[in-house]
Amino acid sequence: xxxxxxxSIFYGETxxxxxxxxxxARGASFALVGESGSGKSTILxxxxxxxxxxxxxxxxxxxxxxxGRDPALVRLCQMVFQDPxxxxxxxxxxxxxxxxxxxxxxxxxxxxRVLEAMDAVGLARKFRFRLPHQLSGGQRQRVAxxxxxxxxxxxxxxxxxxxxxxxxxxxxxxxxxxxxxxDHGLTYFLVTHDLPVVSFLCDELGxxxxxxxxxxxSVERLKxxxxxxxxGNELLSKSH
Amino acid sequence: MMLTTQWLLDxxxxxxxxxxxxxxxxxxxxxxRNPLAIVGALIILLLLVVAxxxxxxxxxxxxxSNLSMRLMAPSxxxxxxxxxxxxxxxxxxxxxxxxxxxxxxLVAVISAPxxxxxxxxxxxxxxxxxxxxxxxxxxxxxxxxxxMALAFVAALGPGIENAVIAIAxxxxxxxxxxxxxxxxxxxxxxxxxxxxxxxASHGRIIFGHVMPLCMSSTIVRVTLDMxxxxxxxxxxxxxxxxxxxxxxxxGAMISSGRAYILDQWWVATMPGFAIVIVSxxxxxxxxxxxxxxxxxxxxx
Numbered sequence: 001x002x003x004x005x006x007x008s009i010f011y012g013e014t015x016x017x018x019x020x021x022x023x024x025a026r027g028a029s030f031a032l033v034g035e036s037g038s039g040k041s042t043i044l045x046x047x048x049x050x051x052x053x054x055x056x057x058x059x060x061x062x063x064x065x066x067x068g069r070d071p072a073l074v075r076l077c078q079m080v081f082q083d084p085x086x087x088x089x090x091x092x093x094x095x096x097x098x099x100x101x102x103x104x105x106x107x108x109x110x111x112x113r114v115l116e117a118m119d120a121v122g123l124a125r126k127f128r129f130r131l132p133h134q135l136s137g138g139q140r141q142r143v144a145x146x147x148x149x150x151x152x153x154x155x156x157x158x159x160x161x162x163x164x165x166x167x168x169x170x171x172x173x174x175x176x177x178x179x180x181x182x183d184h185g186l187t188y189f190l191v192t193h194d195l196p197v198v199s200f201l202c203d204e205l206g207x208x209x210x211x212x213x214x215x216x217x218s219v220e221r222l223k224x225x226x227x228x229x230x231x232g233n234e235l236l237s238k239s240h
Numbered sequence: 241m242m243l244t245t246q247w248l249l250d251x252x253x254x255x256x257x258x259x260x261x262x263x264x265x266x267x268x269x270x271x272x273r274n275p276l277a278i279v280g281a282l283i284i285l286l287l288l289v290v291a292x293x294x295x296x297x298x299x300x301x302x303x304x305s306n307l308s309m310r311l312m313a314p315s316x317x318x319x320x321x322x323x324x325x326x327x328x329x330x331x332x333x334x335x336x337x338x339x340x341x342x343x344x345x346l347v348a349v350i351s352a353p354x355x356x357x358x359x360x361x362x363x364x365x366x367x368x369x370x371x372x373x374x375x376x377x378x379x380x381x382x383x384x385x386x387x388m389a390l391a392f393v394a395a396l397g398p399g400i401e402n403a404v405i406a407i408a409x410x411x412x413x414x415x416x417x418x419x420x421x422x423x424x425x426x427x428x429x430x431x432x433x434x435x436x437x438x439x440a441s442h443g444r445i446i447f448g449h450v451m452p453l454c455m456s457s458t459i460v461r462v463t464l465d466m467x468x469x470x471x472x473x474x475x476x477x478x479x480x481x482x483x484x485x486x487x488x489x490x491g492a493m494i495s496s497g498r499a500y501i502l503d504q505w506w507v508a509t510m511p512g513f514a515i516v517i518v519s520x521x522x523x524x525x526x527x528x529x530x531x532x533x534x535x536x537x538x539x540x
């Protein structure tokens with residue numbers, strides 16, 4: 001579903017991602033882990049079309065991603081951001097936020113679809129006309145997830161979706177993401193440095209170091225604490 | 241549907257209309273807690289009422305001269321005295337509210353949207369668009385306002401419409417600056433990225449998502465600027481480039497009273513009072529609006 005071939009990404013003169021090749025199957029959940037500055041968020045931004053200075057090939061499903069604004073990307077993947085306080089428009093109610101993508105693409109039955117989406121992410125209907133500042137962090141992240149799902153994309157990009165939340169709320173949001181994936185057959189591409197989240201939510205992970213992919217391995221090996229590369233095990237030991 | 245306080249303050253509104261009404265009501269309550277803003281609002285309200293009912297409120301005609309009653313001191317018959325042509329000053333001030341309102345509203349309607357558009361476009365796109373637009377803004381900002389308005393009126397010809405256009409042309413750069421600064425603070429934020437990922441066009445993002453966030457600071461600024469607009473209009477009137485006689489424009493009235501300022505003080509002073517009071521009203525109201533609309537000062 002997601003395929004990267006020799007992907008290199010540049011910020012001006014600096015090459016932050018070096019020749020990364022990856023293949024993620026349909027319906028899989030893949031995590032990219034690494035320290036901050038390793039380039040994992042940059043890869044995510046390239047997939048999201050926010051970073052355009054890259055070489056190589058990015059394939060999403062049957063579509064080969066173009067540089068710059070790619071209209072096909074909208075229906076293919078959507079993103080859930082790290083900070084639920086910054087990813088919702090502060091003056092738009094839940095209803096306005098969720099119906100906006102429908103209005104952009106002139107999709108009908110907005111009323112029903114908004115309510116369905118709220119039900120799907122477990123957000124009580126009474127919150128429909130609340131503004132973001134009247135919601136808790138977990139509720140906001142549910143809104144952000146519902147928004148990402150409004151256009152029914154097969155791929156969901158997750159940028160540390162729980163790191164800004166309280167521990168108790170983290171579990172709720174992770175459970176929600178897990179069940180949504182099962183219900184909708186979504187493909188997840190997760191970026192995080194939180195290894196317990198990886199073992200809960202993902203089947204596969206890639207370890208990124210200084211822009212280079214050191215290893216791709218299954219979550220089973222992560223759970224056994226037995227990664228192939230030295231660096232992977234180092235990361236693992238640091239997270240305990 | 242009952243319009244009760246409880247319905248308005250419901251934490252879980254049922255419809256869009258209810259949630260909007262609730263927000264407006266909360267702003268209104270916040271405004272009520274600020275006594276100075278109330279004073280400002282009352283002055284503006286008074287201005288509106290006087291302007292609406294000017295012909296019925298004014299005891300005399302504002303333009304008909306009566307030379308036998310020249311330069312009479314304030315008395316029971318003429319509360320604010322009469323001017324050099326024997327016209328009742330109170331009646332002229334009352335009719336002048338219409339001209340003042342006309343100028344203020346037209347300038348706001350022309351310059352605020354223009355400044356908002358230029359500022360948000362510059363801030364949102366950045367790069368060379370930003371450089372060009374802000375360069376243009378800087379050129380306009382670098383001239384003193386009254387001087388530039390004067391130059392424009394001189395080019396367009398004296399008259400109230402041209403005064404409005406001239407003031408509007410000089411007023412927009414401030415709003416453009418504010419809107420751009422505001423836009424820059426959130427142009428890279430995640431909610432803008434999110435809406436862009438959903439395929440929204442640039443126009444949709446600017447009008448639907450960027451502008452609403454710049455709106456409150458612009459509204460506050462416009463209200464605060466109203467005083468300056470009134471003064472500029474009066475200044476142009478005073479210099480003979482604004483409203484032309486016999487229109488009872490306050491600045492022009494001061495100008496014509498200048499000749500008698502030592503012996504017949506009321507001719508120039510009364511319209512001066514009117515200008516001060518109305519300017520003060522807009523200032524106080526704008527200050528109060530800033531307190532309640534500024535998102536940084538707004539609590540949950």
